[in-house]
Amino acid sequence: MTAKRFGPVSLIKHAILWAAVAMIVFPPYVLVLNAFKSKEEFSQTSVFKLPDSFLNFDNFVSVMTRAHLDRAYRNTVIIIAVAVIGNVALGTMVAYILGRFDFKLKKAVMGAYIAVSFVPTITTQVATFTVVHNLHLYNTLWASIVLHLGTNVLQIFIYLQFLSNIPKELDEAAMMEGASLFRIYRTIIFPLLAPATATIVIIKTIDIYNDMFIPYLYMPAQKLTVVSTSLMNFSSERSTEWELMSAAILMIMVPIVALYLFFQKYVFAGIVNGAVK
Amino acid sequence: MVGNMSYGLQKRILIILFLLVPIALLATFALYPAAYLVYLSFMTWDGFSPEKTWAGLANYKEVFESKEVWAAFGHNFVYLGWGLLQNALGLAFALLLNSRLKGRNAYRVMLFMPYIMNGVAVAYMFNYVFNSEYGSFNTLLRGMGLDSLAISWFGSPKAVNHVLGFITLWKFMGLNMVIYLAALQSVPSEIEEAARIDGASRFQAILHVVLPNITKVIELNLFLTIIGTLEIFDLPFILTGGGPLGASDTFLTKTVATAFKFNNFGMASAMSVTLIAAVVVVLSVQRLVTRRWSN
Numbered sequence: 001m002t003a004k005r006f007g008p009v010s011l012i013k014h015a016i017l018w019a020a021v022a023m024i025v026f027p028p029y030v031l032v033l034n035a036f037k038s039k040e041e042f043s044q045t046s047v048f049k050l051p052d053s054f055l056n057f058d059n060f061v062s063v064m065t066r067a068h069l070d071r072a073y074r075n076t077v078i079i080i081a082v083a084v085i086g087n088v089a090l091g092t093m094v095a096y097i098l099g100r101f102d103f104k105l106k107k108a109v110m111g112a113y114i115a116v117s118f119v120p121t122i123t124t125q126v127a128t129f130t131v132v133h134n135l136h137l138y139n140t141l142w143a144s145i146v147l148h149l150g151t152n153v154l155q156i157f158i159y160l161q162f163l164s165n166i167p168k169e170l171d172e173a174a175m176m177e178g179a180s181l182f183r184i185y186r187t188i189i190f191p192l193l194a195p196a197t198a199t200i201v202i203i204k205t206i207d208i209y210n211d212m213f214i215p216y217l218y219m220p221a222q223k224l225t226v227v228s229t230s231l232m233n234f235s236s237e238r239s240t241e242w243e244l245m246s247a248a249i250l251m252i253m254v255p256i257v258a259l260y261l262f263f264q265k266y267v268f269a270g271i272v273n274g275a276v277k
Numbered sequence: 278m279v280g281n282m283s284y285g286l287q288k289r290i291l292i293i294l295f296l297l298v299p300i301a302l303l304a305t306f307a308l309y310p311a312a313y314l315v316y317l318s319f320m321t322w323d324g325f326s327p328e329k330t331w332a333g334l335a336n337y338k339e340v341f342e343s344k345e346v347w348a349a350f351g352h353n354f355v356y357l358g359w360g361l362l363q364n365a366l367g368l369a370f371a372l373l374l375n376s377r378l379k380g381r382n383a384y385r386v387m388l389f390m391p392y393i394m395n396g397v398a399v400a401y402m403f404n405y406v407f408n409s410e411y412g413s414f415n416t417l418l419r420g421m422g423l424d425s426l427a428i429s430w431f432g433s434p435k436a437v438n439h440v441l442g443f444i445t446l447w448k449f450m451g452l453n454m455v456i457y458l459a460a461l462q463s464v465p466s467e468i469e470e471a472a473r474i475d476g477a478s479r480f481q482a483i484l485h486v487v488l489p490n491i492t493k494v495i496e497l498n499l500f501l502t503i504i505g506t507l508e509i510f511d512l513p514f515i516l517t518g519g520g521p522l523g524a525s526d527t528f529l530t531k532t533v534a535t536a537f538k539f540n541n542f543g544m545a546s547a548m549s550v551t552l553i554a555a556v557v558v559v560l561s562v563q564r565l566v567t568r569r570w571s572n
Contacts, residue, residue: 013373020370021387023447027402030413047413090302093295103292109300116307118557120508122529123549126536127310127317129324135305150302181287185295210395212511217537228397232515235401242405253398260393264386267393271452272459 035246042243059247072230083148091151095159117153143218162196202263203270317546324542336547349526359442360502367453375461389451400515403444434524460494500563
């Protein structure tokens, strides 16, 4: 408004924001410096010193095989792919039913989803543990898939909001032409919910990628490690080898940061929608 | 086929078909465990033997009389302190970014970034920041000649919760900021401009005109923070395991250890139910407060 583009006020603002950005970037920056150092180089130089070469990828190669990151990435991707596809299918179905039809138990269904959202996930694992055991899902990738598959209140709200903007006349016109309700869901509702789906896919992918407790608790087998648990295992073996750990941490951190930078619009849409509802 | 069915019949079939799997999942992995949790909280059980014996209120009694549980719960309040600072900073940065400023989207993207980072990776990253010997923070302190301040951050019972609280702030400040920013952007700029024309300074305009318009969101953020601090788990679980000597245990790390380390599922269930009750109380208070505002 009145502040000039390069006036003192805006200079102070930029200075404050740069200081905050520096605070954010400082810890990962130190990781980047040290992930490219050899063992000797690391022990002989300050943590703030630039590495001899940013082309020394030895640590990354070594971590890939020693921490079995290839397997961890693969398991994580499988869980995300199956859980997210299922989750979007179920989420759109629930939203279509709740948004377009009236029936007796509608309020009860909505109420159940809202009630469940008040219960922090970790607290119920004491009881969920028994359920997962009895369903023979313990130590299978299905444990994580199934626990991430169900829809939740945030997702339903986002979908319902988009659904209310799809004119009912579209449904009615299709009905005039004799389309079945399932066909209306498949050819009209589902495609028109695509922007909301994009947001949900990104948010859900980040959620599952970052999840630690479910894989830690239900998939302790070596061959089932995901990114979070493989890093925990690697750390318990080699926490003193900083240059290796720095590379390992970066390899876990970077993929999701890249995804975020690429799809930030959808991330912010999901966060804001979820909070303000 | 389907086309010949009346829409009334189709509707009934579709409601059942489309809700069957989602409701089954909800019942199996959320509603049933919640109910089972309440049941377990009245039982003595080690988690695997077929025998469960009725314990009545003994588990709850144990929870409320345990000094360790109260001490762990006390640590959550350290996080609450950092959480309030996190909110204040979130609001301050949101106000900064709500003004006309070059590169404000880039700033927003950067400041929000920690929130989407992998929690395990962030925890280990800060392990190297705060390591007593080679950590970058202590190296920085020594470089400035402040050797006496370069203590063992995770080894000191007094400092450890503050360090973890700071890391929490680092990770979650951007979330508060983004929510505040969205609220600020929905306040029409004419309101502020009108106040400015009437002679108010930028600061006065914000204090008396802009902030009253977003009280609901400020409350929302504060309640999110309170609930978040009740549920602190990942950082102490990964970084300190509750140590040294339980100095960084939180209510939830204690709950998880009670169940999966000490195989006392009855008491762990009672702790979980207590925490859920606390969350519900906080949320009810929020509802009451929000209703007062809208009246």
